[in-house]
Amino acid sequence: MKRVTSWYVRIVSTVLVAALLFIAIGCSFGAYDDIFCPDYIDQIVNPDRTLFYGETITIAVGSPWVISPHATNYMLANPGVRVNVVSYDGGLEVLSESDWRQVRTEMATRLMAGSAPTLIDSFMVDSFDPRQAAFFYDWRQLMDADPNFNKEDWFMNAFHAFSVDGRFYHFPINIFYSPVVANRSIPGLLEAMKEYADGITFSEIMQLYQTFSEHYPHHLELGFSSAWVMHFGGEQFIDVVTGRIEFSEEFVNQITYADSITSPDFREWQDTTRRFWYRIFSRDVDRGRSERYFFNIDSSRSFWYFLDFNDNIHMFAGMTPFVNNQGELLVGSADNFHLNANATIIEKAIAWDFLMFAMQPENLPKNHPGLMDMYLLPPNRYLTSHIISELMSFSQGGNRHGDYLYPWFPGTLDDAIEGVTARMTAFGEMPMRATRTYPRIIDDIIDENMRLFHDGLLSAEQTALNIQNQITLVLMEMER
Numbered sequence: 001m002k003r004v005t006s007w008y009v010r011i012v013s014t015v016l017v018a019a020l021l022f023i024a025i026g027c028s029f030g031a032y033d034d035i036f037c038p039d040y041i042d043q044i045v046n047p048d049r050t051l052f053y054g055e056t057i058t059i060a061v062g063s064p065w066v067i068s069p070h071a072t073n074y075m076l077a078n079p080g081v082r083v084n085v086v087s088y089d090g091g092l093e094v095l096s097e098s099d100w101r102q103v104r105t106e107m108a109t110r111l112m113a114g115s116a117p118t119l120i121d122s123f124m125v126d127s128f129d130p131r132q133a134a135f136f137y138d139w140r141q142l143m144d145a146d147p148n149f150n151k152e153d154w155f156m157n158a159f160h161a162f163s164v165d166g167r168f169y170h171f172p173i174n175i176f177y178s179p180v181v182a183n184r185s186i187p188g189l190l191e192a193m194k195e196y197a198d199g200i201t202f203s204e205i206m207q208l209y210q211t212f213s214e215h216y217p218h219h220l221e222l223g224f225s226s227a228w229v230m231h232f233g234g235e236q237f238i239d240v241v242t243g244r245i246e247f248s249e250e251f252v253n254q255i256t257y258a259d260s261i262t263s264p265d266f267r268e269w270q271d272t273t274r275r276f277w278y279r280i281f282s283r284d285v286d287r288g289r290s291e292r293y294f295f296n297i298d299s300s301r302s303f304w305y306f307l308d309f310n311d312n313i314h315m316f317a318g319m320t321p322f323v324n325n326q327g328e329l330l331v332g333s334a335d336n337f338h339l340n341a342n343a344t345i346i347e348k349a350i351a352w353d354f355l356m357f358a359m360q361p362e363n364l365p366k367n368h369p370g371l372m373d374m375y376l377l378p379p380n381r382y383l384t385s386h387i388i389s390e391l392m393s394f395s396q397g398g399n400r401h402g403d404y405l406y407p408w409f410p411g412t413l414d415d416a417i418e419g420v421t422a423r424m425t426a427f428g429e430m431p432m433r434a435t436r437t438y439p440r441i442i443d444d445i446i447d448e449n450m451r452l453f454h455d456g457l458l459s460a461e462q463t464a465l466n467i468q469n470q471i472t473l474v475l476m477e478m479e480r
Contacts, residue, residue, distance in 0.1 A: 100124075111132070119355075122336045126439055161175070173355070181305050200322060219265075255460050306423050384424065445467060
């Protein structure tokens with residue numbers, strides 16, 4: 001119980017820091033509404049570009065390798081402008097969670113002092129916390145005002161996914177999701193999945209498991225654990241906007257049952273708290289898993305199942321979106337950026353111009369398949385199509401061992417590109433919602449207590465009570 005007690009101390013400390021931030025916001029943003037006036041916005045989306053010369057913007061990132069090539073290309077295309085990328089990833093030394101908390105505290109202090117970078121990776125800030133949200137600029141204001149921003153060119157649902165209460169502070173340069181495929185060697189399972197062609201929820205996949213597990217000894221999925229309850233179905237128990245918190249008997253029953261059916265193959269908790277899929281790269285692995293599991297949670301960064309257009313090549317088939325109770329595709333983003341509301345007009349204009357530059361296919365760094373893999377399914381439709389084509393062509397040419405990655409695909413390269421693009425576009429056009437839109441302190445409360453439950457250090461009832469009480473305390477502090 002010592003770990004739980006220390007967790008309460010961490011909550012109180014974080015709340016005190018956030019309270020100081022809240023006081024500072026009230027003192028620093030007396031003219032905050034002015035930055036949303038039409039004249040101000042027009043200077044960002046229709047800037048006098050001669051004013052860019054000699055200016056510098058700073059981009060703070062957790063890891064530089066995704067954004068740095070774009071910074072280099074942007075500076076080549078815009079002489080006189082400097083894009084300074086500052087990385088906090090520790091280089092060769094992997095930062096601990098404690099180190100990252102220090103980075104976030106530093107960034108919060110700099111936001112309060114008005115000295116924060118122009119663009120900040122969401123990993124280091126928390127605009128879902130209303131006490132910090134006032135430090136960031138609403139990207140939707142710029143999208144709506146920019147005459148060159150054509151919404152038809154974008155998967156606008158990707159922007160909605162990260163919006164809370166009508167405000168949009170996250171600009172994702174990529175999104176990812178976890179489609180479900182079913183074991184077609186289990187009689188009737190693939191046919192049952194067809195009823196959920198538009199999307200399957202956490203409760204529905206649990207119902208299918210209960211039905212089929214009566215007759216087959218398979219486990220639900222390799223990465224399944226009690227963490228799925230909150231990752232894919234957390235909206236049942238918490239709504240931060242309305243203040244609803246209901247970690248009651250239903251939650252206790254769900255995590256108890258989920259824990260009881262977790263596969264013994266499940267890896268260590270810290271390796272899978274936020275990672276629920278294990279990519280398949282061989283037919284042997286595909287077949288081996290079909291002997292043990294009903295489902296496989298795939299990655300939207302893998303073409304393995306996206307290429308099985310007729311559901312007759314692999315042992316897992318029937319690709320189905322994983323959705324919430326509103327039918328929204330559950331997505332995440334490895335890289336999304338916040339715009340510092342205290343940046344100057346010119347800095348904001350350069351930052352907006354930089355992101356629009358990075359989102360165009362012709363500006364994607366050449367011969368960089370690793371970067372394209374990270375980018376797969378960006379919100380720009382044309383960039384998505386371009387990346388799929390480039391990656392499929394790279395796969396056709398061979399991997400580092402000189403082998404074709406998908407030798408089982410019966411069609412041509414053009415068939416593969418066209419089919420995958422169509423399938424991924426269909427996913428991109430779905431309504432979307434980020435798997436978590438809670439303040440990070442609430443995410444941490446949930447993750448810590450669920451980990452303690454998984455390790456057997458808390459009962460299900462203690463877990464529910466801890467989460468209920470700790471989140472209630474945090475929300476009370478946020479309202480002050």
